[in-house]
Amino acid sequence: MADTQANALKADETHRLIAGDKVEGTAVCRSNGDKIGVIDRIMIEKRSGKVAYAVLTFGGFLGLGENYYALPWNILTYNVNLDAYELNLTDEQLHGAPVYVDEADPAWETEVHDYYGVPPYWATGSD
């Protein structure tokens, strides 16, 4: 994400895009390969067309105890070698992570971004 836009375009011109339904189901792993969970779905801000959150699930057993966590899109980096989004969260960080809610309000959204220490999607460029 430190790439300049020009470099990013040059380096990966034909692989800049990914289908939404391909993101869903993709694993999220730590750099060492430990699997944290799987992307269940993505949430898009309608107005700007920006992906706001990737909703992470650990995948409960037979649907029991399944939890959903909202990850700001910009904390995820796709790692080709892992074939997964790379994210180095400790177990402690995951246990305390904000749970996804369907009726996201601004206070909750601010909390999520503060938790991961990243600027909110609505502050990073506009249309």
Added chain:
Amino acid sequence: MADTQANALKADETHRLIAGDKVEGTAVCRSNGDKIGVIDRIMIEKRSGKVAYAVLTFGGFLGLGENYYALPWNILTYNVNLDAYELNLTDEQLHGAPVYVDEADPAWETEVHDYYGVPPYWATGSD
């Protein structure tokens, strides 16, 4: 899309977000209700997390003659009354529309945005 960000946030605080898999399958209609097609999938720019295109299909009969067209996300407006994305394209405009290609290169992407007369997603805000 003419709303200022502040107004948009105020007016629709809890309905700003939509799940990616809910966009897929949503109809695209003209203002008078004529159905143009259906969103087959969305294409996301990985780097910025922006939805670049909604891929429109007319739905061929038994999979025959099915065509896919790339629509810049920012030409689509969701209309609650229609329960569809509203887009006033004539049949002529549709027949001449750029077909979706999997290996989108910059020239093709520029062509698509020029066709619909909208600024490209990579020119409207960055992160």
